[in-house]
Amino acid sequence: MSADDILDSRRSFLRKSLTLIPVVTVAGSGIGLGAAVVADPAPAQAKARDEAAPAGSGTAYQPVFFTAEEWAFVNAAVARLIPADATGPGALEAGVPEYIDRQLTTPYATGATWYMQGPFVADAAPEFGYQLRLVPRDIYRLGIAAADDWCGRQYGKRFAELDAATQDQALGLLEAGKATFDAVPAKVFFSYLLTNTKEGFFCDPIHGGNKGLVGWKLVNFPGARADFMDWVERGERYPIPPVSIRGERA
Amino acid sequence: MANAMKKADVVIVGFGWTGAIMAKELTEAGLQVVALERGPMRDTYPDGSYPQVIDELTYSIRKKLFQDLSRETVTIRHGLDDVALPNRQLGAFLPGDGVGGAGLHWSGVHFRVDPVELRLRSHYEERYGKGFIPDGMTIQDFGVSYEELEPYFDFAEKVFGTSGQAWTVKGETVGQGSGGNPFAPDRSDHFPLPSQKNTYSAQLFQQAAAAVGYHPYNLPSANTSGPYTNPYGVQMGPCNFCGFCSGYVCYMYSKASPNLNILPALRQAPNFELRPNSHVLRVNLDSSGSRATGVTYVDAQGREVEQPADIVILGAFQFHNVRLMLLSGIGKPYDPKTGDGVVGRNFAYQNMATIKAYFDQDVHTNPFIGAGGNGVAVDDFNADNFDHGPHGFVGGSPFWVNQAGTRPIGGISNPPGTPAWGSAWKRATAENYTHHLSMDAHGAHQSYRDNYLDLDPTYKDAYGQPLLRMTFDWKDNDIRMNQFMVGKVRRIAEAMNPKALAILGKQPGDRFNTQSYQTTHLNGGAIMGSDPKTSAVNRYLQSWDVHNVFVPGASAFPQGLGYNPTGLVAALTYWAARAIREQYLKNPGPLVQA
Ligand SMILES: Cc1cc2nc3c(=O)[nH]c(=O)nc-3n(C[C@H](O)[C@H](O)[C@H](O)COP(=O)(O)OP(=O)(O)OC[C@H]3O[C@@H](n4cnc5c(N)ncnc54)[C@H](O)[C@@H]3O)c2cc1C
């Protein structure tokens, strides 16, 4: 087989995973809660964005990958996974939804460096690691739709519309695999959501998350300082505040 | 139809540590050398430029410098009757890719070897009797001694610019009270640089280990403790403990790499050519099957190219070396049912356990400070430094705090029982990140009759060739050793007086898990030895079957070591290169008569 054939089979794989998307998008907005969403998506989208914009932030980020309903879900979920509380700002304030949306337009989103040739054995033992056919884009698209659908059946509302305590309960059930989805295992969806949320909270702001270096300030990580000649032997708190790759300081 | 290139004296497959060392040695001998590297060109500039390289997401998390599994991976199964599944995402091990190989983004713990481990079977049989080695354990001797390799260990340390403290030099004790390792074998010279400073976490380990009666020493690290110029005239600057070390290109020119320590000298040689983006498909053999004629590779444009050569060096990393031999028909494939054949035999790994200790707010471990090879260790339970008789398992383990730098996406660690998200997680994270440390038992792993490598019957790489299949699981000996070592490290951990511990060890019934990082210290499959029935290459790493193919790398280890492998890999590569220069070139043919 020549390298060109390989590129072709890779492309056809990508095509297959992309064709999945529109179908699911339609399904995702037809979750049967609030007909307004289906009949008139534009206001719902605007509303979701208004809700999502962190208080006091200037221009709200416009998602590229997520639909309005998905954006509302992600904003609501990350705010519970890493909440703003007495210890300081949370995932929402750190810009984690923007981070995740942006990641879903990188090669990571399509599993570009994963081995994605079949046959797939989806029910393999966990020791074998990831064995699904789905790439991160699919996991979010299918997972959010399934989670909102499940919340609709469980609580009569979409996730973003639940109160915080119920949202926490719902996330706990996803984490424990007690919610069952058809399209994607609930636990897999939850673990991508949580992992990506933590990434967005602690990454360099160049990737769209950790705005104001709030994640690094929480744990006293100095970011891109990367020179500890004078501190290596000292068992004392590191005193210099963090700096980012672009030179932002906190 | 493959385009044919001009014939070279030597073609080297892969440009990591082994490829670079061979290229330097053989160009010095006046040979025309072509190195083919499947990955892209990489170097300190631009791949290690500050501040771009100080990016945890891109490097540690998205794993920019490691092997692209969409092109090639391995399949894994636990037992002979199981169906193997592909390793779809990087997890347990992180093979390198591109110029420098894993040597560009390794950590730099730079050991020699405990001499006992070079003659492991003989040693155990002599001390404990033949019956002590369990059935099915196929450990054997390397067929080369520490004394023979000593000059090559010494030279490799000088090339790498290694920092450390000798215990004895030419029989004279020099390292007492200054960080030397009383269990270390004798040396012909000091380390080229003194030990690095120790992080606060390593100091805590040192005090606790001494308090419980062990013998702490400074890890030898290929991270510089000061400015250095190596024998090739290459300059290095002092490491500043930036903490972006393992998985990153060193922006300070302080971590030894093929790119920094050897390539600049090779660039001066008119008889050397490095071709990146050249993925070797196979070694070509003549019609007799006993002589290699060169290799076939795929270039950046996807064209098949033939590179003829008189000598072929496989420096593609442990399991790639084995796969290339299997794909090319070099040596008889191993059959675990009959025990016949050699290629794929004695695949072994590392038997790790980790303990994390969490402290109160007044103990500041600052885990973001560190260097890949830096730390404090004890060898009291490594190799055969203690009596194995009452314990009934084979193998040893150094213990250490090797604070290489952990960053918050991957390095947040909370005491067991902490929720994974929400306010409770956030509070615990704020309270624990700069107040915890991690220590390891870096156990040796033994070889067994049914842990082996062959070609997968189902899954293919991006070029349509079968993937390598690993058949691998932990055995009773491994689990029992792991539990014993955890018990010993725990004493050190408790002597630090932490508020909580997390213990990550193996339990009976645990299967090999492809998801969690162990180490990238994979061994065997093309092992060296004195008998062609039980080894694929002779003591000079020369194929028994195809005399102009040499196979340097940890593929030659008959079992795993307690120490990290690269010091021994480098010494063996220099040793084999010397044999090529001084013996093979004069009289091309088998260097050892079977
Ligand atoms: C994160 C990390 C940390 C490590 N830390 C340590 C440490 O602290 N101490 C230690 O002793 N060891 C460490 N190691 C292991 C160390 O990196 C290896 O032992 C060492 O690099 C092996 O050298 P090598 O030449 O055999 O392989 P590599 O250095 O990996 O080089 C092999 C090269 O061959 C290329 N190649 C493979 N297949 C082909 C093909 N078909 N055609 C062309 N080219 C090919 C690869 O792309 C690669 O560049 C670490 C490894 C990793 C990944």
Ligand code: SF4
């Ligand atoms: S810790 Fe030292 S050797 Fe490692 S990358 Fe940083 S400066 Fe280089």
